[in-house]
Amino acid sequence: xxxxxxSLEELWQRLEKGEVSSLEVTRSVFRRIAEVDNKVAAYLEIxxxxxxxxxxxxxxxxxxxEATSPVTGIPLGLKDLLSTVGLKTTCGxxxxxxYRPEYDAAVVTRLREAxxxxxxxxxxDEFAMGSSTENSAYKATRNPWDLKRVPGGSSGGSTAAVAxxxxxxxxxxxxxxxxxxxxxxxxxxxxxxxxxxxxxxxxVAFASSLDQIGPVTSTVADAAxxxxxxxxxxxxDSTSVNLPVPDYYSNLKNDIKGLKIGVPKEYFGAxxxxxxxxxxxxxCRQLATAGASLDDVSLPHTDYAVAxxxxxxxxxxxxxxxxxxxxxxxxxAESADGLVxxxxxxxxxxxxxxxxxxxxxxxxxxxxxxxxxxxRKAQQVRTLITRDFDEVFAxxxxxxxxxxxxxxxxxxxxxxxxxxxxxxxxxxIPVNLAGLPAISVPCGFTKNGLPIGLQIIAKPFAEETLxxxxxxxxxxxxxxxxxxxxxxxxx
Amino acid sequence: xxxxxxxxxxxxxxxxxxxxxxCGCSTHFGNPPNQNTCPVCTGMPGAxxxxxRKVVDFAIRAGLATDCQITPSSVFARKNxxxxxxxxxxxxxxxxxPICVDGHLDIEVDNQKKRIGITRIHMxxxxxxxxxxxxxxxxxxxxYNRACVPLIEIVSEPDMRSSAEAVxxxxxxxxxxxxxxxxxxxxxEGSFRCDANISLRRWGAPELGTRAELKNMNSFRNVQRAxxxxxxxxxxxxxxxxxxxxxxxxxxVDRGVSALMRGKEEAHDYRYFPDPDxxxxxxxxxxxxxxxxxxxxxxVARCQRIVADFAIPVADAEVLxxxxxxxxxxxxxxxxxxxxxxAANWIMVELMKFLNEDKISVTQCPITPQGLADLLGxxxxxxxxxxxxxxxxxxxxxxxxNDPRQIVEDQGLAxxxxxxxxAVIVDEIIDANDDKVKDYQQGKVxxxxxxVGQVMKKTKGQANPxxxxxxxxxxxx
Numbered sequence: 001x002x003x004x005x006x007s008l009e010e011l012w013q014r015l016e017k018g019e020v021s022s023l024e025v026t027r028s029v030f031r032r033i034a035e036v037d038n039k040v041a042a043y044l045e046i047x048x049x050x051x052x053x054x055x056x057x058x059x060x061x062x063x064x065x066e067a068t069s070p071v072t073g074i075p076l077g078l079k080d081l082l083s084t085v086g087l088k089t090t091c092g093x094x095x096x097x098x099y100r101p102e103y104d105a106a107v108v109t110r111l112r113e114a115x116x117x118x119x120x121x122x123x124x125d126e127f128a129m130g131s132s133t134e135n136s137a138y139k140a141t142r143n144p145w146d147l148k149r150v151p152g153g154s155s156g157g158s159t160a161a162v163a164x165x166x167x168x169x170x171x172x173x174x175x176x177x178x179x180x181x182x183x184x185x186x187x188x189x190x191x192x193x194x195x196x197x198x199x200x201x202x203x204v205a206f207a208s209s210l211d212q213i214g215p216v217t218s219t220v221a222d223a224a225x226x227x228x229x230x231x232x233x234x235x236x237d238s239t240s241v242n243l244p245v246p247d248y249y250s251n252l253k254n255d256i257k258g259l260k261i262g263v264p265k266e267y268f269g270a271x272x273x274x275x276x277x278x279x280x281x282x283x284c285r286q287l288a289t290a291g292a293s294l295d296d297v298s299l300p301h302t303d304y305a306v307a308x309x310x311x312x313x314x315x316x317x318x319x320x321x322x323x324x325x326x327x328x329x330x331x332x333a334e335s336a337d338g339l340v341x342x343x344x345x346x347x348x349x350x351x352x353x354x355x356x357x358x359x360x361x362x363x364x365x366x367x368x369x370x371x372x373x374x375x376r377k378a379q380q381v382r383t384l385i386t387r388d389f390d391e392v393f394a395x396x397x398x399x400x401x402x403x404x405x406x407x408x409x410x411x412x413x414x415x416x417x418x419x420x421x422x423x424x425x426x427x428x429i430p431v432n433l434a435g436l437p438a439i440s441v442p443c444g445f446t447k448n449g450l451p452i453g454l455q456i457i458a459k460p461f462a463e464e465t466l467x468x469x470x471x472x473x474x475x476x477x478x479x480x481x482x483x484x485x486x487x488x489x490x491x
Numbered sequence: 492x493x494x495x496x497x498x499x500x501x502x503x504x505x506x507x508x509x510x511x512x513x514c515g516c517s518t519h520f521g522n523p524p525n526q527n528t529c530p531v532c533t534g535m536p537g538a539x540x541x542x543x544r545k546v547v548d549f550a551i552r553a554g555l556a557t558d559c560q561i562t563p564s565s566v567f568a569r570k571n572x573x574x575x576x577x578x579x580x581x582x583x584x585x586x587x588x589p590i591c592v593d594g595h596l597d598i599e600v601d602n603q604k605k606r607i608g609i610t611r612i613h614m615x616x617x618x619x620x621x622x623x624x625x626x627x628x629x630x631x632x633x634x635y636n637r638a639c640v641p642l643i644e645i646v647s648e649p650d651m652r653s654s655a656e657a658v659x660x661x662x663x664x665x666x667x668x669x670x671x672x673x674x675x676x677x678x679x680e681g682s683f684r685c686d687a688n689i690s691l692r693r694w695g696a697p698e699l700g701t702r703a704e705l706k707n708m709n710s711f712r713n714v715q716r717a718x719x720x721x722x723x724x725x726x727x728x729x730x731x732x733x734x735x736x737x738x739x740x741x742x743x744v745d746r747g748v749s750a751l752m753r754g755k756e757e758a759h760d761y762r763y764f765p766d767p768d769x770x771x772x773x774x775x776x777x778x779x780x781x782x783x784x785x786x787x788x789x790x791v792a793r794c795q796r797i798v799a800d801f802a803i804p805v806a807d808a809e810v811l812x813x814x815x816x817x818x819x820x821x822x823x824x825x826x827x828x829x830x831x832x833x834a835a836n837w838i839m840v841e842l843m844k845f846l847n848e849d850k851i852s853v854t855q856c857p858i859t860p861q862g863l864a865d866l867l868g869x870x871x872x873x874x875x876x877x878x879x880x881x882x883x884x885x886x887x888x889x890x891x892x893n894d895p896r897q898i899v900e901d902q903g904l905a906x907x908x909x910x911x912x913x914a915v916i917v918d919e920i921i922d923a924n925d926d927k928v929k930d931y932q933q934g935k936v937x938x939x940x941x942x943v944g945q946v947m948k949k950t951k952g953q954a955n956p957x958x959x960x961x962x963x964x965x966x967x968x
Contacts, residue, residue, distance in 0.1 A: 083537045096536070103530050105537060204536040209767035237539050238769050316767055319569050322580020323534045327633065343573055366571070366762035375764055 003028035004165045005483065008222040011168060012070040015062065022062075022073025025168070026055035026117050029075040033119070033166045036486055039147060041139045042161035044080050045088055046120040051075060054117040061115050070225040070249075072115035077167035079158045080121040081128060082213070083202035084108050091204050092124040092136040092154075095324045095331045095350035105202020106237065107171060107213050107230045114229050119167050122157030126352045127321065128178055128206040130154050131424050134415050135354045143185060144484040145450055149408040152182030158216045159186035163484055169217040169226050173203055175210045176309050177403070177428025180440035183216060184403035184453020187442045187482070189470070190216045191223045194460045195435035196241035198227075199234030205320040207313035208239075210432040218481075220441060220471040224248035227463060246464050252471040257291030259469065260396040266302035267401035267427050279444035279452040280402045286476045287400065287469065295396060299388040304381050305430040306422060311365045311378035312433075317355075318362030324350060357418065386434040393459045398469050402427055403440045403453035427455065437463045441470045444479060492730055494691040496722050497699055498657045499649035502664060503642050504674035505617065505682035506549045512616050512641035513540030513583065520680075524622065524634035532639035534578030539768050542567075546641040547590065547772055549673040550614050551782040553643055554591030556667050556789055557609050561779050564771045565590040567614075570761045575633050576619040584644075586763040589613035590772060596647075596667070597791075598659040607660050608648030614772075615642050643673070649688065649699060654718040658711050661685055666790050670815045678710050685714055689721045691729060700725075701735040705749060707742045717742040720749055793818055801831035810839055817853045820860055827864030834867060841881065845888050858884070862893030869895055873955055879904050908955040910962070913946075916954070917962045920945045928967055939963065 003011070003025045014020045030048050037043055058073030078084065081091045083101035090096045104112065111118065125135035133141045133156025141156045143149040144164040151160040155172030159182035162170055172179040174192035183190025191214045198213045205211060215226035228249065233242040263284055268277060288294050326332035326346030333345030351359070365374035392399065404424055414421040431438045436457055443454035454473065458466035511518055514531035530538035554561050568586035594609035619638035623631050645664065651657045665683055668674040676683045685708060690700035705721055708714045720742075725735050739758075740749040788796065794812040798805055812818040817838070824834045842863070846853060866887065870880045874896075883895050883904065892898060899905050907913055920942060921928055931938040946959045 081537075083535075089536070091536070099536070101530075101535065101537070103535070103538075200537075201539050202537040205768075207767075236541060238541050239767075315764060319571050319581050319762070319764070322571060322573065323536070323578065325573060325575075325580060327575045328533060328578060329535070339575070363762065366764055368760045368762075371762075371764070 002032070002165075004032040004168070006168070007219045008070065008074055008169050008217060008225055009219060011074055012225065015073050016068070018062070022055040022058040022117060023052065025073065026051050026075050026119075029119060029165075029167065032164075036164050037166050039142060039486060040144055040160050040164045040166065041141045042122055042151075042157040042164065042166055043077070043119075044090060044092070044121050044123050044136075044138055044157065047087055047118065050086065051117045051119050054115075058115045058117060069114035069229055071111060071229050073117060074168050075117045075119045076111060076226075077119045077122045077158065077161045077170040078108065079124050079155050079170065079172045081124060081173060081204040082108055082171060083204065084118070084121065087118070087121055089121065089204065090138070091128070092126040092138060093351065093355070094137040096329075097137075097331060099330050101202070103202065106199035106234045108202065110230055116229075122155075122161055122167075122170060124157055125154035125178075126355050127204070127317070128154040128173055128175055128211075129317070129354050129358055131177070131181055131421050132409070132411075132414065133157060133182070134411065135352055137352055140411060143408045144486055145187060146408065146448070147486075149410050149450070150185065152185035152404070152408060154178040154182075155190070155216065156182045156186075159183050159188050159190060162186070162188045162216050162218055164486060165483065169215060169222050171213055171226075171230070172216045173206075173211055173213050174428075174432065175206050175212075175313060176432050177425045179214045179216060180403050180428050180438060180453065180455060181425065183440040184442075184451065184455075185408035187445075187451030187453075187484070188216055188218055189220055189223050189439065189441055190214065191227065191439040191463075191466075192431065192437060193227060193231060193463055194241075194437040195432075196239050197231050197437070197461065197463065199232075199237040199240045201234055201236040201240075205316075207316040208320060209316060210309075210313055212432075220439075220467055220474045221249060221252060223439065224252055224467045224471070227467075231463075241461070243461060248464055248467050251464050252468055254468055255291065256287070256469055256472050259292040259398070259465075261287055261292045261294050261469070262297035262392055262396035262399045263294055264297050264299045264302070264392070264399055264401055266299050271405050271423075272402060273406045275446045276402050276405065276407065276452050280400070280454055283443040283454045283473060283477075284400055287473055290472050290476065292469070297392045297396065297399070299385075299392060299430065301381065301384045301388050302430055305385055305433060306426050308378045308381045308385065309425070309429045309433060310361065310422060311374050312382065314358040314362030315365045315375050315378075316362065318359045318366065321351075321355065321359055326350070354418070382433050385430055389430075389434045389436060397458070397462075397465055399457040401455045401457065403455040404428070407446050407450035407452055431457055436460060437466050439466055439470050441474055441477075442479060443473070443477065493694065494726060494729065495694050495696075496652055497649045497690045497692060497702075498651035498654075498718060499688040500647045500651070500657060500660060501686045501688070502645045502647075502661070503684045504553070504645065504668050504676075506546060506641040506643060506673055507675060508543060508545045508549065508641055510543055510545075511639040512543050512546050512614065513639050516639065518640050522636055524632070525636060527636040528638070532578070533635050534580070540583060540766075542769060542772065543641065546614055547774065548782055549641070549671075550590045550612060550643050551774065551779060552671045552673055552786060553645065553668060554594060554612050555779070555783055555786055556671055557591075557594035557596050557612070557645070557664075559591035559594030559609060559612060561774055562588055562590055562592060563775070564588070564773050565613075566771050567766045567769045568763045569766045570763055572759045572761060574618070575631070576621050576638070578619065578635060578638055582616060582618065583766055583769070584615035585613035588771075590774070596660060596663055598656065598663050600653070600655050600659050605650075605656065607650045607656075610646045610648050612643055612645045615644060616640065617642050649690075654715045654722070657687065657718055658715050661711060661714060666813075670787060670790055672787070681709065684709070687714065687718055687721075689718060689725070690735065691722065691725045701737050703735065703737065704739045705742055706739060706752065707744075709744065713742060713744055716747060717749060720747070724749070787815065790815075797821075801825060801835075803831050803835050807835045807839065811835060814853065820853045820856070823860035824864050824867070827861060828867045828871070830867065830871065833871070834863075837863065837867060837884075841884050857891035858887050859893050862887055862895065865893075866895040869899060873906055873908060873957075875899055875904055875906050876952070876956060879906070879952060904953060906955045907950050907953050908958060910958065913954060913958055913962055916946055916949050917959065917966060920949065921966060931967060942967070
């Protein structure tokens with residue numbers, strides 16, 4: 001087996017034993033990138049030179065017997081909204097086509113300090129707005145399982161890279177499902193930690209009260225290892241929470257006997273694909289055989305989540321994206337006539353359609369006379385949705401549900417119908433509104449060979465439980481470790 | 492027609508913190524452009540604000556000093572508008588839940604006391620500064636050194652009824668923030684700036700008239716002029732049967748007129764909403780209490796206490812407490828030399844004269860409270876006379892020498908108080924002025940001064956004047 005096909009966990013163990021070097025692993029990954037990324041198009045920027053230097057440094061670190069971490073010497077890719085010194089950070093937008101940050105995001109600093117190898121920056125929907133990565137200003141990333149289909153989004157580059165083994169693991173960000181949905185489409189593990197678990201410092205904001213960085217990996221154990229490296233308090237992010245970071249990895253094997261699993265009935269409603277439903281129901285039964293108990297539960301305000309989310313997220317985005325005005329950095333429209341015209345033209349030309357749509361929606365929701373009806377009301381409903389979860393979690397430890405009502409859809413299928421695109425986030429959005437941790441784990445394939453994801457949701461800061469349930473499930477799943485063949489033609 | 496004038500003021504105070512409100516950059520004024528900046532205060536993508544707790548301390552101080560309620564959980568909000576000096580496209584301020592509410596400040600105009608309500612005090616960040624190079628057209632630069640410098644905005648109720656009241660309020664407010672050490676109060680440099688909302692209404696009318704907002708008044712004098720100009724402008728409109736339009740006007744200092752800046756239609760919709768990057772500012776009782784303990788005595792209270800404790804005239808106490816450092820100096824001297832009236836006189840006459848000549852603050856005064864107290868001690872125990880004291884004071888000041896005893900000794904300035912020695916000199920003077928003694932004894936009492944003067948001349952001013960008096964009385968009657 002090629003080194004690029006190994007999990008982070010296996011490579012870590014081999015690196016620690018000196019059976020392989022980081023340089024070998026890194027070279028293997030870049031051979032893979034050269035081989036398949038022309039088809040998958042997960043990367044926006046590839047940094048082979050930098051990565052090889054980091055790999056050598058990691059090998060040197062091990063040779064000298066210096067402290068290492070599970071990611072020391074491991075080739076990892078980053079979603080292109082994580083600020084990186086030396087690498088462009090475009091956010092998939094024309095607006096930041098040539099923007100090179102002068103500082104590293106907190107998670108990037110942690111990875112660098114841990115000696116990780118950074119392969120490059122990964123494609124995404126512009127400013128993380130989208131569910132298919134079709135909203136990137138640069139390229140369409142393909143689903144490695146079916147090149148005619150989208151990888152999901154907005155972290156489509158991060159999940160497609162892991163699925164096509166062009167990175168051992170990656171980081172994505174999840175505002176309304178942007179890690180979990182593409183993870184389910186690409187058949188990889190994608191996790192959104194509790195809001196506040198991972199510092200957002202240097203993560204280019206879409207919706208600040210919802211954004212959270214998380215790992216995308218090929219196994220649950222890898223997610224546990226990577227989360228440990230990036231999680232923890234950061235003084236530079238006021239919303240980061242000062243709680244100790246448990247050793248997620250060592251606790252994975254603790255059994256799940258007696259664990260109470262809730263199955264929210266609202267997540268199995270109309271519009272749920274039959275194959276998706278049966279795969280998820282089967283997964284529930286498997287968890288029960290491992291000793292967990294299953295209970296039907298209800299989250300009555302689920303129906304309001306999409307509307308709530310699209311008011312709050314767009315309101316925050318309209319303000320967060322105001323800084324892209326052509327004054328300080330990034331794109332500036334040429335031939336503007338005066339200041340106001342420079343603003344207008346810069347933003348008209350620099351932003352794509354979906355970003356402009358959301359900025360306008362959010363601006364409207366915050367406008368004088370509409371604030372109470374939209375923004376304030378949405379905040380109130382957000383509280384109700386959070387309360388739904390509080391009440392349900394009084395009686396169970398985790399919830400299981402589908403990630404997305406359907407498997408990966410085809411290019412162009414939803415891009416002209418924003419509402420149907422928004423509705424594809426219906427099962428992931430409530431988790432962001434409530435700030436909870438959740439994970440997508442592969443739970444089977446459709447007859448057409450498209451991956452299906454199982455969503456597990458836990459209480460705030462119960463990532464340990466979340467990962468443990470996911471790990472036990474993964475062990476029972478026959479398809480774990482299956483890789484796409486990538487032999488179709490790219491569209 | 493006669494109208495009631497209604498004025499409310501919004502005052503912005505730049506706070507004297509070492510670092511900015513949401514990042515660790517220096518607030519030092521006068522550095523080269525964009526030197527005091529970082530990803531946070533230049534609004535780089537992904538950078539996040541972190542609240543400087545010192546700013547909260549200062550805001551609470553200002554709130555307590557104006558009898559405000561301190562909000563247990565106040566919220567930062569984003570004020571959204573586009574301008575090149577605003578790096579994020581929004582200003583982080585407070586809107587629905589400011590840190591302080593419901594306070595007041597007492598003023599006095601024409602011996603009439605009046606209470607002015609304070610609606611709220613909130614914390615916010617300042618914007619940067621646009622630089623327009625003089626000889627290059629079509630190019631502007633932005634300096635973000637000031638971006639993210641902390642401000643508090645103090646909003647009054649529309650309780651003022653004349654420009655004099657507005658100025659009295661503004662002066663009292665400035666005294667307080669300067670005393671509190673939260674702001675340097677410099678209006679010319681813009682660290683203490685004021686916007687005025689002005690409207691007129693018929694006497695007795697229950698509702699307020701339409702207001703205009705005035706900006707860009709950079710001195711007390713200009714606040715007064717601008718308000719008076721605006722009152723006349725509105726009066727003219729109303730007298731002609733017109734209606735005042737809600738608008739923002741800019742005061743032109745040089746021309747002494749105001750001009751339209753923007754009308755109501757151009758007013759921004761700031762789309763305030765709670766800033767999701769910052770948590771609510773939770774201030775518990777203990778925090779408020781800690782700030783309360785650290786609060787200095789405010790000018791009015793201190794003046795009253797000094798009058799009561801030291802029995803000096805109110806006018807003197809007012810002069811001494813106008814400046815917190817001066818009042819500290821005075822109290823330090825009195826502590827070492829417990830004769831308040833003498834200390835007050837020396838500070839107000841001699842010390843202030845020197846300081847004013849050099850245009851320096853008492854904090855830079857070369858004579859320490861200990862030095863002045865020692866000097867007063869030498870005068871008090873008759874080692875030197877008051878007149879010699881002034882010479883010694885001058886030497887102490889110019890040489891920054893705080894050992895008056897040594898100066899007196901080195902220069903032989905000590906008073907002659909030896910009765911035998913003085914008696915010999917008095918006898919010499921009497922002997923040498925036989926005729927004048929006779930004139931004196933025949934009723935020319937004014938000549939007494941002549942004899943005293945002669946003794947002083949002989950002793951180079953060092954003779955103890957009381958002893959000279961009594962010796963002369965004894966010898967020539």
